[in-house]
Amino acid sequence: AGELFAQAPVEQFPGIAVESVTDSSRYFVIRIEDENGRRAFIGVGFVDRGDAFDFNVALQDHFKWVKQQSELAKQAENPDQGPKLDLSFKEGQTIKLNIANMKKKEGATGSTRPRPAGPGGLSLLPPPPGGKSSSSAAFPSGEQPSSSLSAPVQLPGTPIT
Numbered sequence: 001a002g003e004l005f006a007q008a009p010v011e012q013f014p015g016i017a018v019e020s021v022t023d024s025s026r027y028f029v030i031r032i033e034d035e036n037g038r039r040a041f042i043g044v045g046f047v048d049r050g051d052a053f054d055f056n057v058a059l060q061d062h063f064k065w066v067k068q069q070s071e072l073a074k075q076a077e078n079p080d081q082g083p084k085l086d087l088s089f090k091e092g093q094t095i096k097l098n099i100a101n102m103k104k105k106e107g108a109t110g111s112t113r114p115r116p117a118g119p120g121g122l123s124l125l126p127p128p129p130g131g132k133s134s135s136s137a138a139f140p141s142g143e144q145p146s147s148s149l150s151a152p153v154q155l156p157g158t159p160i161t
Contacts, residue, residue: 006032006040013059026052 008030010017021027027045046052089095 004035006034008032010059013063018059020056025049028052028055 008017014020017031019029019031021029021043024045026047026049027043030042030044031039032042033039046055
C-alpha cells in the first residue's frame with residue numbers, strides 16, 4: 001500500500017539498531033520499530049564479503065562525518081575557545097635559511113668551480129678516472145666489432161661522449 005511498515009533509526013554505530021553477527025562478517029542484525037513502538041529483529045546477510053565490508057564502512061564513515069560536523073558547529077559557535085597558535089616572530093628573533101642550491105652573489109668568496117658546458121647548454125661531467133680502453137679487454141674472445149658498429153652513432157640533439 002506504500003505505507004511505512006517499520007523503520008530502523010540508526011543513532012550510533014555500533015549500537016542497538018545495527019549489530020554485526022559474532023561468527024560471520026557477512027551478516028548483521030537490524031532492529032526495526034513501527035509507529036506503535038513494537039520492535040522486531042531482522043537478519044541481513046550479504047552474499048559477497050566485499051559488500052558486507054562496504055556496508056560496515058559506510059556506516060562508520062557516516063558517523064565519523066556526523067561527529068566532525070558537530071565539532072565544527074561547536075567551534076563556529078565559540079571561536080574564542082581552544083588553543084591559539086601564535087606563529088609570529090618575537091621582537092629581535094631571527095631565522096637563518098641555508099639553501100644548498102642557491103647561487104651566490106657576484107664577488108662572494110667561495111670555491112665554486114665552473115662546469116664545462118656542452119652543446120645546447122648541457123653541462124657534462126668529466127670522464128671517470130682510469131679510462132684505458134683496450135680492444136682485447138672489451139672483446140676477450142678476440143672478436144672485433146663489425147665496421148658498422150665501430151663508429152659512434154649520433155642521435156639528433158645529443159652530444160657524442
